[in-house]
Amino acid sequence: MDSASAPSSKIATDPRLGPLLQAIADRRDDLIALTQDLIRIPTLNPPGENYRLICEYLDTRLRKSGFDTEFIRAFGTPGDCEAYPRWNIVARRQGAHPGPCVHFNSHTDVVEVGSGWTQDPFGGALKDGLIYGRGACDMKGGLAASIIAAEAFVATFPDHAGAVEISGTADEESGGYGGVAYLAEKGYFSPDRVQHVIIPEPLQKDRICLGHRGGWWAEIETFGEIAHGSMPFLGDCAVRHMGAVIDAFETTLYTAMAARHTDMPVVPEGARSSTMNINSIHGGQAERPLDSTALPSHCVPDSCRIVIDRRFLIEESLDGVRDEVTGLLDGLKANRPKFDYALRELNHVLPSMTDRDAPVVQTVARQIAAVMGRAPEYVASPGSYDQKHIDRIGRLKNCIAYGPGLLELAHKPDEYVGVDDMMDSVAVMARSLAELLLPAPDATPTPD
Numbered sequence: 160m161d162s163a164s165a166p167s168s169k170i171a172t173d174p175r176l177g178p179l180l181q182a183i184a185d186r187r188d189d190l191i192a193l194t195q196d197l198i199r200i201p202t203l204n205p206p207g208e209n210y211r212l213i214c215e216y217l218d219t220r221l222r223k224s225g226f227d228t229e230f231i232r233a234f235g236t237p238g239d240c241e242a243y244p245r246w247n248i249v250a251r252r253q254g255a256h257p258g259p260c261v262h263f264n265s266h267t268d269v270v271e272v273g274s275g276w277t278q279d280p281f282g283g284a285l286k287d288g289l290i291y292g293r294g295a296c297d298m299k300g301g302l303a304a305s306i307i308a309a310e311a312f313v314a315t316f317p318d319h320a321g322a323v324e325i326s327g328t329a330d331e332e333s334g335g336y337g338g339v340a341y342l343a344e345k346g347y348f349s350p351d352r353v354q355h356v357i358i359p360e361p362l363q364k365d366r367i368c369l370g371h372r373g374g375w376w377a378e379i380e381t382f383g384e385i386a387h388g389s390m391p392f393l394g395d396c397a398v399r400h401m402g403a404v405i406d407a408f409e410t411t412l413y414t415a416m417a418a419r420h421t422d423m424p425v426v427p428e429g430a431r432s433s434t435m436n437i438n439s440i441h442g443g444q445a446e447r448p449l450d451s452t453a454l455p456s457h458c459v460p461d462s463c464r465i466v467i468d469r470r471f472l473i474e475e476s477l478d479g480v481r482d483e484v485t486g487l488l489d490g491l492k493a494n495r496p497k498f499d500y501a502l503r504e505l506n507h508v509l510p511s512m513t514d515r516d517a518p519v520v521q522t523v524a525r526q527i528a529a530v531m532g533r534a535p536e537y538v539a540s541p542g543s544y545d546q547k548h549i550d551r552i553g554r555l556k557n558c559i560a561y562g563p564g565l566l567e568l569a570h571k572p573d574e575y576v577g578v579d580d581m582m583d584s585v586a587v588m589a590r591s592l593a594e595l596l597l598p599a600p601d602a603t604p605t606p607d
């Protein structure tokens with residue numbers, strides 16, 4: 160769709176956009192090669208491999224395009240060690256005039272490969288317009304799209320206002336503590352340094368992701384008393400106590416959670432209610448390997464543990480979520496003979512939600528309309544991503560996720576990203592830079 164057919168955006172009819180759109184079209188092969196190169200650096204997390212290598216790759220590339228770069232290692236964060244250092248890169252291109260800073264943040268890590276692949280997960284094969292590999296959609300395709308958009312923009316408008324930043328950060332797949340959280344603590348996302356943040360996660364080229372639900376993770380242990388398995392009445396079975404916990408969840412907690420609905424536009428629809436996954440359960444002796452020929456000894460288990468993964472809505476409070484679970488456990492302690500428990504909180508993340516009228520939302524919405532010919536869909540994510548750190552630690556509210564790729568493919572075998580989808584996202588990103596970092600097209604030039 161050409162720029163003239165989207166009257167909702169002033170920038171859509173800006174004649175200065177012609178050279179920018181040409182610069183994007185000229186970079187199609189470069190976009191493909193860049194995406195392939197990024198996929199071919201296996202940045203598996205855990206354990207956190209090749210972060211330095213991918214930062215060096217981005218450093219070489221972005222310095223050639225006129226960016227200043229900084230390497231930042233997140234010393235002392237979870238997983239950071241000499242074998243697997245948590246390296247991050249922040250690249251900045253300062254414009255010729257004062258103005259806001261637009262920051263594209265992508266995580267460089269990918270999750271384990273898993274089974275079921277028919278393509279080389281680190282081959283980056285291009286087939287029928289799709290590029291395959293672990294991280295193709297989540298989110299090296301988005302990183303590549305933002306780089307091409309920024310490069311096309313600064314090459315076309317070297318005298319732009321403000322600044323363009325691109326960061327490649329570690330550890331998003333394991334919580335972002337060695338990546339965006341660390342950078343936010345060091346001031347890289349402070350509102351006086353950065354004004355607009357776009358995270359090119361694979362939310363689809365025509366959707367704007369405003370935020371995400373919260374999460375609370377805890378381990379619950381029930382206790383018992385060891386005894387001979389032939390005389391369980393002489394001991395106390397921790398697994399049966401855990402059965403009572405799960406029964407209380409089934410009869411009380413799950414029905415209460417299912418009845419709660421959020422106004423957040425979470426996709427898929429099922430995630431508009433509160434949810435809880437029981438991540439693992441283990442009681443008694445260490446589990447036997449499946450191929451073991453050894454027989455277990457006969458003991459009443461004195462400990463049983465589960466890990467729960469409770470996702471909560473912006474309408475719920477973290478304290479309320481906690482109290483609901485501990486209330487059930489305390490009820491069992493009061494009423495069930497010999498019941499005792501321990502609860503260890505593992506982690507929590509608060510929900511994050513950017514206003515629809517925030518400047519970055521409005522800008523990207525106008526440019527999606529101009530490129531795609533239809534208004535964007537607004538969504539929120541069931542799971543969290545690095546927006547939580549930019550919001551809570553960085554105190555920056557003007558942040559969205561927008562990028563190419565289908566969320567459903569993330570972490571799956573034969574993950575891919577479409578070249579045409581990336582090209583459309585590049586256009587949206589570059590045009591958003593033009594809207595935010597060029598003077599208004601109808602601004603009257605000031606006489607000297």
Ligand SMILES: [Zn+2]
Pocket residue numbers: 266297298331360361
């Ligand atoms: Zn991701």
